[in-house]
Amino acid sequence: xxxxxxxxxxxxxxxxxxxxxxxxxxxxxxxxxxxxxxxxxxxxxxxxxxxxxxxxxxxxxxxxxxxxxxxxxxxxxxxxxxxxxxxxxxxxxxxxxxxxxxxxxxxxxxxxxxxxxxxxxxxxxxxxxxxxxxxxxxxxxxxxxxxxxxxxxxxxxxxxxxxxxxxxxxxxxxxxxxxxxxxxxxxxxxxxxxxxxxxxxxxxxxxxxxxxxxxxxxxxxxxxxxxxxxxxxxxxxxxxxxxxxxxxxxxxxxxxxxxxxxxxxxxxxxxxxxxxxxxxxxxxxxxxxxxxxxxxxxxxxxxxxxxx
Amino acid sequence: xxxxxxxxxxxxxxxxxxxxxxxxxxxxxxxxxxxxxxxxxxxxxxxxxxxxxxxxxxxxxxxxxxxxxxxxxxxxxxxxxxxxxxxxxxxxxxxxxxxxxxxxxxxxxxxxxxxxxxxxxxxxxxxxxxxxxxxxxxxxxxxxxxxxxxxxxxxxxxxxxxxxxxxxxxxxxxxxxxxxxxxxxxxxxxxxxxxxxxxxxxxxxxxxxxxxxxxxxxxxxxxxxxxxxxxxxxxxxxxxxxxxxxxxxxxxxxxxxxxxxxxxxxxxxxxxxxxxxxxxxxxxxxxxx
Numbered sequence: 001x002x003x004x005x006x007x008x009x010x011x012x013x014x015x016x017x018x019x020x021x022x023x024x025x026x027x028x029x030x031x032x033x034x035x036x037x038x039x040x041x042x043x044x045x046x047x048x049x050x051x052x053x054x055x056x057x058x059x060x061x062x063x064x065x066x067x068x069x070x071x072x073x074x075x076x077x078x079x080x081x082x083x084x085x086x087x088x089x090x091x092x093x094x095x096x097x098x099x100x101x102x103x104x105x106x107x108x109x110x111x112x113x114x115x116x117x118x119x120x121x122x123x124x125x126x127x128x129x130x131x132x133x134x135x136x137x138x139x140x141x142x143x144x145x146x147x148x149x150x151x152x153x154x155x156x157x158x159x160x161x162x163x164x165x166x167x168x169x170x171x172x173x174x175x176x177x178x179x180x181x182x183x184x185x186x187x188x189x190x191x192x193x194x195x196x197x198x199x200x201x202x203x204x205x206x207x208x209x210x211x212x213x214x215x216x217x218x219x220x221x222x223x224x225x226x227x228x229x230x231x232x233x234x235x236x237x238x239x240x241x242x243x244x245x246x247x248x249x250x251x252x253x254x255x256x257x258x259x260x261x262x263x264x265x266x267x268x269x270x271x272x273x274x275x276x277x278x279x280x281x282x283x284x285x286x287x288x289x290x291x292x293x294x295x296x297x298x299x300x301x302x303x304x305x306x307x308x
Numbered sequence: 309x310x311x312x313x314x315x316x317x318x319x320x321x322x323x324x325x326x327x328x329x330x331x332x333x334x335x336x337x338x339x340x341x342x343x344x345x346x347x348x349x350x351x352x353x354x355x356x357x358x359x360x361x362x363x364x365x366x367x368x369x370x371x372x373x374x375x376x377x378x379x380x381x382x383x384x385x386x387x388x389x390x391x392x393x394x395x396x397x398x399x400x401x402x403x404x405x406x407x408x409x410x411x412x413x414x415x416x417x418x419x420x421x422x423x424x425x426x427x428x429x430x431x432x433x434x435x436x437x438x439x440x441x442x443x444x445x446x447x448x449x450x451x452x453x454x455x456x457x458x459x460x461x462x463x464x465x466x467x468x469x470x471x472x473x474x475x476x477x478x479x480x481x482x483x484x485x486x487x488x489x490x491x492x493x494x495x496x497x498x499x500x501x502x503x504x505x506x507x508x509x510x511x512x513x514x515x516x517x518x519x520x521x522x523x524x525x526x527x528x529x530x531x532x533x534x535x536x537x538x539x540x541x542x543x544x545x546x547x548x549x550x551x552x553x554x555x556x557x558x559x560x561x562x563x564x565x566x567x568x569x570x571x572x573x574x575x576x577x578x579x580x581x582x583x584x585x586x587x588x589x590x591x592x593x594x595x596x597x
Contacts, residue, residue: 018440251537266452281442282440
């Protein structure tokens with residue numbers, strides 16, 4: 001058991017290294033040099049060369065890579081060429097905003113998705129349940145940025161109830177949260193529904209009913225309990241997804257988070273910030289997946305005993 | 309599904325396709341038709357702006373005499389034409405992405421699942437590294453670096469998708485490779501390529517198609533997201549995403565610019581999703597038989 005955990009940790013570290021290296025390669029491959037972008041079209045060749053030197057861009061690629069990696073391990077990605085400060089600081093400053101958004105979305109998804117999924121499985125033959133299924137599918141098919149814009153249209157432009165952009169109050173969290181969460185509410189509803197329905201097909205359900213237990217007891221006491229075992233893994237998975245895909249919603253709502261910082265950094269070829277932001281986001285993502293992996297193995301006794 | 313050819317009473321001669329299958333299929337076909345015929349029926353001219361006609365409500369008359377059934381945008385371009393052109397872009401990008409990503413994923417998945425060993429390790433490790441990136445982030449990174457163009461978008465999205473296909477195909481290949489028929493073929497000396505083609509590939513096609521169908525819908529959304537950010541299709545070509553981005557500034561005055569492309573997208577993606585679901589059920593039944 002411990003061995004498999006250690007193995008997974010090593011795998012995660014390897015994946016993280018790979019991701020960080022991929023960013024380095026992708027970012028450097030680009031035509032378009034941050035020095036000239038910074039200084040503008042009227043810069044002289046000497047000025048550009050000097051800027052490149054100060055940004056460390058005139059070193060051979062391999063040396064740049066080594067510098068980059070040794071810095072990355074210490075969480076130092078250099079200075080932001082656009083904003084001036086240390087890149088990592090810029091990213092970490094904006095991390096709380098993105099995390100709050102992700103958490104709110106997670107809360108919404110869980111509070112709506114689970115009950116809805118369970119209910120629609122309980123009454124799976126009803127018309128309303130089919131409608132819920134269809135609506136969930138519809139939710140999954142909506143692009144998050146469009147949901148956000150429609151929400152702004154209705155609640156800000158027409159009804160003037162909620163703020164359009166920025167992170168100024170708790171109210172500001174509502175629309176971006178919904179926009180981020182809606183497709184996954186649909187996904188969770190359908191997943192829970194099919195999970196419960198699958199579970200209902202098991203032999204022990206038939207046995208319990210044959211024993212004379214009322215359906216209600218069987219459903220809530222046994223079926224539901226078994227279906228909810230992977231709840232924690234769903235939470236971890238969703239959190240990771242929300243942190244990673246918050247980018248688009250952040251752009252729509254001018255949210256002061258890491259995602260929007262990343263987009264700006266890409267536009268201005270601010271290498272350091274791009275690298276730092278992606279390192280942080282993928283780092284969180286990988287760690288979350290690792291925890292989910294380990295917990296899933298640990299929580300399901302069948303797998304746990306199979307391994308050890 | 310064999311049928312009894314004799315007309316005994318009221319036996320149906322042909323199994324009836326349920327509504328929940330043919331309706332979404334018809335919708336998808338409609339979209340495809342609209343995408344193909346669009347440029348001939350209602351062509352979109354990105355640069356033909358007519359400021360007189362700007363921000364007209366749906367159903368208004370244009371200065372050229374026609375009707376703007378879905379309104380016009382802020383520079384006077386009719387929305388319907390934009391939607392049709394956008395449908396074309398979305399379907400081309402999604403289709404090409406799934407084709408390219410699917411093919412690469414199919415090949416790599418087959419190799420990984422059949423030969424296993426170090427090939428499998430390398431392919432799966434690469435996939436793991438790629439999956440460390442939330443897919444939209446990876447797409448933004450690559451597209452941001454490559455610049456806006458249809459080809460770049462297709463390339464970007466195909467790069468993000470191959471692993472999805474590879475994993476599914478690999479799973480099927482692992483199962484199929486363990487069969488006795490494959491072992492027997494190897495013993496007899498059948499070359500690997502032929503084994504792959506005749507024994508392993510048919511096993512993988514079913515799940516692969518299911519994934520491909522779902523991915524088409526996802527890729528429509530992904531392309532729209534990239535175009536919305538300005539990283540996807542160039543602005544001169546109408547994409548649902550860039551149209552929605554245009555509409556952002558006019559929510560108070562012209563809500564239709566941002567609304568209609570989104571509705572079209574939802575309709576398309578949901579229809580494709582339903583079809584994918586149905587395909588899933590059918591292949592599941594076939595497999596378990």
